Amino acid sequence: MKNPNKRTKSNTIKRIANALKSESGGGFGTIFIGLAIILLAFVVLINIADYSLFTYKRNAISKAMDYAITAAVQQINKNQSRVGVANGFTEGTGETMLEGVEIDIDTAISTFLFVFYANYKPNNFSIENNLLVCSTSTLDGKLSYTIKANSEQKFDGNLDDSALIEEKINQAIVQYWPNAEDNSQVYISGNPKTNMIENGTYLFAFIKDIKIMGLYSQRNISLSSFAGAKLERL
């Protein structure tokens, strides 16, 4: 003889199976499947909205950086720079020179922050502690650079080749943020011919590891922007 308990169980399963199959019922099955599809669609929608919010904010930040860097690169320190007709031309050939035009890094940072926040300033968002700025200028064929972040000490020096600036920036990143979670690096020298920073007056800004909130998830990214001073002499 079969176990009566077993029979009851198999009967229950049969009854459920019949109920699902039966022509008269089946409504609950439709509801469950329908609700499952709705749930799935809802999860997909929320995820899309989350990512879309993130990309919108990221694009706004990157655009704000673009405006900020072109504003900041104009903060030229005329006291430190070689200005005037006497310094504007080479003595031998009379060619115009754009050497020795220095960017004032402190006012450049404040200009950068001002224009950045004018473009993008939601609540509880700041980049002061994540911003690194590097300015370069040429003097007697050498590239002199100044790197500053966090209103801490500056790193400065001279380089023979502008391709070496990438290494200096990356060293500075490690020194400014020794305990950073991500080890994002700056790659601006693909090879010496495609180097972004040439011998000249340039400003480079890097925002390390900013947190951007989507709808519910938070993503960390690092962004950089770069501008030349667009100088001319009469």
Place this chain on the structure above:
Amino acid sequence: MNKIYAFIIVIPLIAILFLKTMSFYEFDTKQRYIKNTVDSAAHKVMITGVMTASDKDELINKLGKLSDFQNEDITLKCGYMQADGTLTSLYSYVPGNVLNRGEIFSIYVQSEDESTLSRMEGKSADENNKLFYKAKAVCRVEKPQQED
């Protein structure tokens, strides 16, 4: 009979979800396009230092394809940057004025009507909760200027 319940519950939920998705997608896409349009206009001023009346008409025309924008919905401002990198105040910009290198230029646009998403969310009772299409761009003119 049970199938009728299924229709009563499932179909309206799917419809609500679908409409919400559509309105969100519409808002997101239009908002991105409006920001891009404003950025392009600001870039032109950044490079040339001037926004002509025809440039402004073109901007209104482009924005008008996305939502309702009138002439007064577009706020143009400009101002001088201090030597220390701060700005004291912005005054209104008249189209056609030529800005010098180093001046600040700002565009702010806000649509006449609230978005479909905002109307669907039913927050229209309170003015502050309305969701308009807005975009802002603040730039500094960097056209080359000859100095000694």
